[in-house]
Amino acid sequence: MKKYIISILIGVLLISIGFNFALNSRLQFVDNKVLEINRTIGLNVERNLRQSIRSTNELIENESEENLLLLQRTIDDLALSFEQWLSINQTETRPNVQMQKGLSGIEGTRNMILHQLDRQFKLNNNKLTEFEVEMLEKVKENMERLLSVYHNIEERVGDMSNPFSDDSGLVETANNLEEISRLYRHSRIPNEHPTYIGYNTAVRKAKEQFSDLENFRLSGEEVVKIREGTHYYELEFLDSESIAYVIWVDAENGQIRNYENRQALSGEGMLEKSDAIGIAKTFLRRFFDEEIIDEVFLINDEAQSIYAFRFTPVDGDVEMVSDAHLINVCAISGRVLRYSNNFSNTRVNVPEDFSSLASLNKISRNLNSPEYRGLAAIRTFETRYKPTLTYSFRVTENEQNLNLYFDVKTGRLVHELFYIYEELEL
Numbered sequence: 001m002k003k004y005i006i007s008i009l010i011g012v013l014l015i016s017i018g019f020n021f022a023l024n025s026r027l028q029f030v031d032n033k034v035l036e037i038n039r040t041i042g043l044n045v046e047r048n049l050r051q052s053i054r055s056t057n058e059l060i061e062n063e064s065e066e067n068l069l070l071l072q073r074t075i076d077d078l079a080l081s082f083e084q085w086l087s088i089n090q091t092e093t094r095p096n097v098q099m100q101k102g103l104s105g106i107e108g109t110r111n112m113i114l115h116q117l118d119r120q121f122k123l124n125n126n127k128l129t130e131f132e133v134e135m136l137e138k139v140k141e142n143m144e145r146l147l148s149v150y151h152n153i154e155e156r157v158g159d160m161s162n163p164f165s166d167d168s169g170l171v172e173t174a175n176n177l178e179e180i181s182r183l184y185r186h187s188r189i190p191n192e193h194p195t196y197i198g199y200n201t202a203v204r205k206a207k208e209q210f211s212d213l214e215n216f217r218l219s220g221e222e223v224v225k226i227r228e229g230t231h232y233y234e235l236e237f238l239d240s241e242s243i244a245y246v247i248w249v250d251a252e253n254g255q256i257r258n259y260e261n262r263q264a265l266s267g268e269g270m271l272e273k274s275d276a277i278g279i280a281k282t283f284l285r286r287f288f289d290e291e292i293i294d295e296v297f298l299i300n301d302e303a304q305s306i307y308a309f310r311f312t313p314v315d316g317d318v319e320m321v322s323d324a325h326l327i328n329v330c331a332i333s334g335r336v337l338r339y340s341n342n343f344s345n346t347r348v349n350v351p352e353d354f355s356s357l358a359s360l361n362k363i364s365r366n367l368n369s370p371e372y373r374g375l376a377a378i379r380t381f382e383t384r385y386k387p388t389l390t391y392s393f394r395v396t397e398n399e400q401n402l403n404l405y406f407d408v409k410t411g412r413l414v415h416e417l418f419y420i421y422e423e424l425e426l
Helices: 002-061 065-087 097-123 130-153 157-161 170-186 199-209 211-215 273-284 357-364
Strands: 217-219 224-227 230-239 242-250 256-261 292-300 305-315 325-330 336-340 371-378 388-397 400-407 413-418
Touching (some): 002 157, 097 157, 097 170, 199 211, 273 305, 273 325, 357 388, 371 400
Antiparallel strands (some): 224 230, 242 256, 256 336, 292 305, 305 325
16 A cells, blocks of 8 residues: 555656656746847847937938938837837836836937927928937937947846846936937927026025915925926925925026916806906916907816916017917816916017018918918927917818918918917907
8 A cells, every 4th residue: 555655656756847847848948939039129129229320320411301211210110129128128016117218218219200300300391400410419329329238238138127237328328318309399499408597596486476385385306397498497385295386487587387276176156257357367467467369268077167268468460379378267266277378578570571462372372261360479399489470370170270370481380279269358
């Protein structure tokens, strides 16, 4: 009986050893395959990096639509291959944060080249301006750094899921690429930071406009953010642990660019439109008290009703669309929930011998039932945030009103704005 049991145990042991050996062999095979795939994808990353550097240089030296398309294709391939490289070198439980940051820098560059550079290139008749050349030179320089980083990490990329591992400059290079994209897309001075006021000065400017902020605790990072030509400090004021107010202060001149009141709402009934516009205009007089065009629309949803006002300054015959003030008033409490404004005191010159008839006829022939709205000042990425005099038209597309703005000098479309307001006559 004992011999029988021992034989069974020996058989089970042998089967177990055989099974473990087979499993280990299978795991070794899978590991080898993963390493092989990792090397293959890594080589794709290297090849796409080299091709992106060459394509960037080719576009700088030979400006053409074909070379731009080649660069767009190669940078897209680079982002895809790097994403695959990241996916195979991280798990849900062990994210590879350093490689994620690398991918973020590459994707920011890809989006800039596929969209923002593409728009500027076409606006300038398939030519690069000095700003585009400067940006591309910086991109190429950092792609070369990224290639050097690749050679330093290619054999140990799997170990980089440890956040304390040496990244050989990957995160720094990714940050450089993100900064290049951010400045090219959003800075009022292309590719550069202007001179900023200090953080404490920005806080003081906010409290001068809104004295009740003294009753709240200040939070927020002491860094300048950039969005659509506006450089600003974002200040958060807390009541206990919740955010009561969010204020954006222009980092160049200290003016208020955004105000949000996030406190709980109270009230009953529905505010009349005339009362709401009175509240909005009283608030507006903190910042502006000259001739304006008043526009409004009512937002109704399950949570609350809001009067959304748009106040656009007027300078002579020019509508200053760039300097519009947007104010949202709660239709229940009468509280101003939000205010925003991107630019102030914009000026454009209308030449004395300015004649628009010929240009207007040429532009309107290509539009569907256009309504000419007059002259307007625009400051957008397409104009590099410089004040630009435009012809303003309103058209209807898919039952939606759309305002179109054409540069008076070139006749090119430089801005589109969905129009949801109605003009007020009070």
